[in-house]
Amino acid sequence: MASQVSTADVLIVGGGLIGCASAWHLADHGLAIELVERGHINAGASGQNAGSLHFQIERRFLEQGEQAAREGAVIVLLSKLAIGDWATLEDRLGRPLDIAMHGGLMVAETEAELDLLAFKVGRENELGLSTVLLDAAELRAHSRCLSPALAGAAWLAEEGHANPRILTDAYAQAAKQRGAVLHTGTRVTRLTMEQDGTYRVQLVEAGKERTVLARKVLLAAGHWxxxxxxxxxxxxxxxxxxxxxxxxxxxxxxxxxxxxxVGQRLSMKQTDDGNLLIGGGWPSRLERGEDGLPDLDRPALVDSANLRANLEVAARVMPALRQRSLLRTWTGTTCVSADQLPIVGEISAAPGLFVAAGGSLFTLGPVLARLLAQTIATGTMAEEIALFSPARFAKLDAFAVLP
Ligand SMILES: Cc1cc2nc3c(=O)[nH]c(=O)nc-3n(C[C@H](O)[C@H](O)[C@H](O)COP(=O)(O)OP(=O)(O)OC[C@H]3O[C@@H](n4cnc5c(N)ncnc54)[C@H](O)[C@@H]3O)c2cc1C
Structure with a gap:
């Protein structure tokens, strides 16, 4: 029996933050949106992350020459937009999201790290981001809970955190209210292009196959x-x-x-309930499948050496942590691109096929989804995200054959 066929203006794959936020914005542009998620909404990295809203320039953009500096500058401009998006998100989505923008510190333990922070603050201030350098005495006066041995820190008043367990669902609900159709438990099993450029997306939902035809498809499926x-x-x-x-x-x-x-993998914050969340990018280990390759469908395993190292750097920065009990450690799998910048925009070899993945897409997710939706709806790449265009990897598709 032939499978059921329906149509959408844009078919979004992935019910994480990027997929749901894009659905909300795209529906606002008046487009017929269908989103498919193989598990439940927020099942991927969007529901497992640290929830940090970090807008200060990362170290790698300070130490790797002119090109990295230019990329860092674009990201600062985007971060400034992201600050505005986060500050108004609860109002726009119409519900509390545990967003706390009470500031953020990037700490230094050595004089060399403090010099790097001073350089960073100079560059950020030139770009209009109001970071402030604190020396050791100023940091002690500012933050009594941190180690008195720290050399200093860079402070940005707009940084903070939000609750990753509720944000994506808020976007999903808002998207539905704007008319987007969201299907969970629905997996994309095949994606092809018709002669006229329409995408044929085959799905399996509750054991049954069906097909969606869409002129535009957004891959918002993380590393998948x-x-x-x-x-x-x-x-x-x-x-x-x-x-x-x-x-x-x-x-x-x-x-x-x-x-x-600034020199170690660390992020730390306290939730409204009092729990201290510790992360910062310490790797866990993907299990291997029968073919010997990483199994992306099973949760990664905690690596005990990395866990210890993560907790040790956290306790060095905030000694009071040594008095606390560890309740739970978990893993989550996000993705990075070959040049560590997000890949966001239309894939040149496949007109109408868009992607948004890679990088810190919790912090930048709301603004990127908004600008990507604008790009998809208008057909013109939003200037602010041009740096992330998949065009930089177009050579990889030199041998692709599409209708
Ligand atoms: C432990 C951890 C800590 C992090 N901390 C931070 C942080 O503090 N700040 C920050 O900015 N970023 C952080 N990140 C990164 C951030 O979480 C991700 O960049 C962001 O959540 C990506 O969202 P997404 O919607 O692109 O992907 P995801 O949330 O992974 O969503 C992708 C979805 O696609 C679905 N899918 C996959 N294949 C298919 C298919 N074939 N058919 C249908 N659906 C499919 C998946 O089930 C999944 O739900 C962290 C990530 C992790 C793992």
């Missing part, structure tokens, strides 16, 4: 986006990055802001 692109014979250089997160028992309020480290 690579596999989906492969279905069309296209290559996306996105790699899975399994990471580690931990949470302690509840403590009295002691850490009202986000803490990061």
């Amino acid at each position: 986006s690579t596999r989906l692109a492969n279905m069309l014979g296209l290559n996306l250089p996105l790699y899975p990055a399994p990471l580690t997160m931990s949470v302690t028992d509840r403590a009295d309020p002691m850490l009202p802001f986000l803490v990061q480290h």
